[in-house]
Amino acid sequence: MRVAAIRMLRRALLGSLAPRTRQTVRTAAIAILSALALVAIFHLAKLAEHPVSENVVDGAGEDWRGGKEFAKAVADAGGVNPVQDIWVHGRKVAIHPILNVPVDRDFLTQDVERIRKLNRKQSRPANSTEVEKTLELVRQTVESDRKQMSSKSLRLWSPGETPLRVLLVTTWRSGSTFLGQVLANHPGVFHHYEPFSSRGVRQVRSGRDAFQAQQLLHRLMDCQFAGQDEYLNYTRSHPEDMLGHNKVVWDACHNGPNANACFNATFLTKACQMFPIQLVKTVRLRLNLTQLFLNDEKMNMKVVFLVRDPRATMSSRYNSVSWCSDKPDCSSPEVLCSDLQADLKVATALKQLYPQRFTMVKYEDLATDPQPQINNLMNFLGLEFSQEIARYVEEHTQVDVNSPWSTKRKSSDRVSMWKKQLPLQEVHTIQNACESVLKTLKYEVIGQ
Structure with a gap:
């Protein structure tokens, strides 16, 4: 019936037309229908690309x-x-x-x-306007921190005052991430986290590497980021590792108009200059290379040398991370204790030469008695052991989070964990390689 009705309607509409006119109408109708079909196909394709339901855009x-x-x-x-x-x-x-x-x-x-x-x-790279807007976010936070400072720390914020420069030196898996974060939680700290990371799992001891590392360290401590292409490129490819520990700057970049401001040399230079305390934490620089900075009184440098029982260090390297096993500077107890033995000789000399600017801290003391030890360290640096830092220390030493990079772990339990993790034969191997270090640091030796 429907087909018959359509045929009757078509005869009624076209029957009275001349053949040529009828053909023209048919052609026009086909063209219109073809155009409508193309439009429908186009919209269906767009809908397939971005499907839309009644309630939500799925894609x-x-x-x-x-x-x-x-x-x-x-x-x-x-x-x-x-x-x-x-x-x-x-x-x-x-x-x-x-x-x-x-x-x-x-x-x-x-x-x-x-x-x-x-x-x-x-x-895309941040432009000058975006850099300035991000700098303003940093400036607001720094100014807010300054207003909360006690008189003990406030002198550092005085115009023209030389920044306090703190260099935390240790080796891999010695507890430096936790200690670095404690210090970084003090207001006014710009945290240069592991500036030699681009060198990989390799120690900087002497020669050209040492000269280049000292140059980079001096420039970073002086907030000179221009021309540091290797450092900036590595930071750009590892942003959270390099800048995630620098909370004020990291937050400003991500709350600002363009997060790429964090990789802009002008931004980093101007942001760094707002902070009265420059902190560098490194596990790749041996202690002998720090005397250059301690010897320059104008630098206002203080060095904190963090040491740990080499058996615990090696246990952590063996059991917590995978990148250490095929790197001699990290996997060998002989290399570890050769470096430590040299560092301890240097530490003795630095303590005599610069008693007000050099100190050594044992990880085990921090882990078993964190509050007094951090308080002593803050006094050495001339900084305030505030309630905020006390809470941070409490929070990050009394919980059990078993991640190699976590700063939240029950630290007292980790002092002797190596005794459970290392086979006795491995303990003896490390002790044989580290006999002098264990004796100097007064660590108990397990019987053969």
């Missing part, structure tokens, strides 16, 4: 690098909270309360280029 999270960034763009456009229904460009846009993505396809189509620009700006 938004993948196509635009996450719903949160997209919701931020919506908020920027509408100037309101993105978790509500809002009107943007005259259209109502609903934000899914859980997935946090837009639900109106028309809005997505209209603003897709703007959203892509929002994402692209995170993959």
Whole structure:
């Protein structure tokens, strides 16, 4: 019946037309239908690319690098909270309360280029305006910290005062990450974390390597980042390792208009200069290379030498990390204790030459009695052992988080853990290689 009705309607419409006119109408109709079909195919293709349901844009999270960034763009456009229904460009846009993505396809189509620009700006270098805006975030935090300082530490913030420079020297798996973070939690600290990381699992002892390391260290301590291409390139490829320990700067970069400000030499130089305390933590620099800085009184340098029982150090290297096993500077107890023995001789001389600027700390003392030991260290540095730092120490030494890089671990339990982890034969091997070091540091030797 439906087919017959269509045929009758077609005869009624076309029957009275001349053959040539009828052919023209047919051609026009086919052209119109073809055009409509192409439009339909185009929209179906776009829909397949960005499928839209009645409630949510399914592909938004993948196509635009996450719903949160997209919701931020919506908020920027509408100037309101993105978790509500809002009107943007005259259209109502609903934000899914859980997935946090837009639900109106028309809005997505209209603003897709703007959203892509929002994402692209995170993959290009920061411009001067973005650098200045990020610096202002750093400046606000530093100024807030300054206002909370006691008179003991406030002198460091005086205009023209030489920054306090603190160099924390040790070797891999000796507890330096925890101690470095304790010091970095003091207000006004710019934390240069492992500046020689680009050298890999290798110690810097002498020769050209030593000269280059001393040059880099001097420039970083003086907030001179321009020209440090190797350092900046490594920081760019390992941002969280290199800058994640520098909370004020890291947060400013990620809350600012372009996170890539963190890799800009001008930004790092100006940000660094705002901080009255420069802290370097390194596991790759041997102690003999620090005298150059201690000998220059204008540097206002203090060196903290952190040591640990070599049996515990080797146990941690064997059992906690995988990158150490095929690197002689890390996997060999003979190399470890040869370095330690040389360091201890240097430490004796530095303590005599610079009693107010050099100190040695044993990991075991920190682990078993952290609060008094940190208090003593803060006094040596001329800094305040504040309630905030006391809480940080308490929090990070009284819980059990068994991760090699965690600063939150029950530290007293880790002092003797090597006795459970190392086979007795391995203990004897390390003790034979480290006899002089164990004796100097007064560590008990387990019987043969």
